[in-house]
Amino acid sequence: MARGLNRVYLIGTLTARPDMRYTPGGMAVLELNLAGNDLVQDETGTREIPWYHRVKLLGRQAEMWGDALEAGQPLFVEGRLEYRTWETEGQKRSAVEIRADFLDPLQGGARLETVEDARGQVRMRNALNQALLMGNLTRDVELRYTPQGTPVARMGLAVNERTRGQGGAEERTHFLEVQAWRDLAEWAAELRKGEPVLVIGRLVNDSWTSSTGERRYITRVEATRLERLTRGSGQAGGPRP
């Protein structure tokens, strides 16, 4: 499998004072709700697209920032996407979360342009919302068309992560959902299961109601750029040292 790349950069404002909680093992978990507007330019023109992302910060960093952050604070986040599975009432569930590695509050000042939403939450204009991913496709790309005839491609990406834990090197795989629109979607349609690709894009949220009536959320990557990686006789990357 191609080496994994899994980086997320966000700049937005906190919609609320973050909640601190502790795992049963005593680890601090800080949940941040970050909001921003992306300026997106494509074939259809320039639009401002709002986003709301929940970001988790763990451990020492969470404790450091737990009491210092208020609603409206502009923040820079460097992080990654984390795939997580669990069981609830005998059913297997999975989710993709944004995990912050580092957090840096920005000085807002007069230059900070914001908009207020219907719930009174402050959203930063000209936010930053970027993901860079490298992995292998978990299935052939599915190309569909919206009722208006706009092509949209969906693909699954398996991103390898190698961390040094207490028991030596540990391997984890993050299963992520990627979509592409228009020209990029049509190009992507030829990509096949197993192919290694580079994805650059924005994080977007989607929600739907499950068959049991529950609201479900998914974090996807909306690709602005997709590149096929070469395999070059097994050389394509190799795992990160």
Next chain:
Amino acid sequence: MARGLNRVYLIGTLTARPDMRYTPGGMAVLELNLAGNDLVQDETGTREIPWYHRVKLLGRQAEMWGDALEAGQPLFVEGRLEYRTWETEGQKRSAVEIRADFLDPLQGGARLETVEDARGQVRMRNALNQALLMGNLTRDVELRYTPQGTPVARMGLAVNERTRGQGGAEERTHFLEVQAWRDLAEWAAELRKGEPVLVIGRLVNDSWTSSTGERRYITRVEATRLERLTRGSGQAGGPRP
């Protein structure tokens, strides 16, 4: 000092087959010449700006890729800026280089748009050229105006790096040059020595002839975004763990 962030992402084409050499200590060093066109949108409209960057890859990765790359190959590079000093004929010299941490050849194919320059070198259109930096200003920002009246701000940035070497944690500081234009330059003019800032921008090269008649080159970051970080009672980041 605020924690350092030092990341560079490039996508471009190789202008030549890379040169491999070895340090006196036996470490492989691969020098890559990468070229691309950035699509830059600002107050003056949209322009395609060419760039040529030299990228160094060291050690095991250099040996892995040494024989596999040819001129014209599209590449993705994840790396950082490295500040280096040395002495030559009793004079102290310094340079900023682009150091690749990882290299991934892309499959070009029919979608790869390129232009050929006057020397017959192939340059990728719609390249990627992004730097994300966090550090402290080494001096007050200097604001000047071009003969046409365009504001340009120059600043020095000290970026901390903490690596785990054989003798434990090692600290290094990279001294980088950053510039900003127009509105961003005028805003930046109020930044003072010592302030922690976040810089997002493109890598650009500048060259001039020294007093001794030699051609000198410098790699600068042209900021597209600048943000003041808060210090928040000494909490601003702290070094990376």
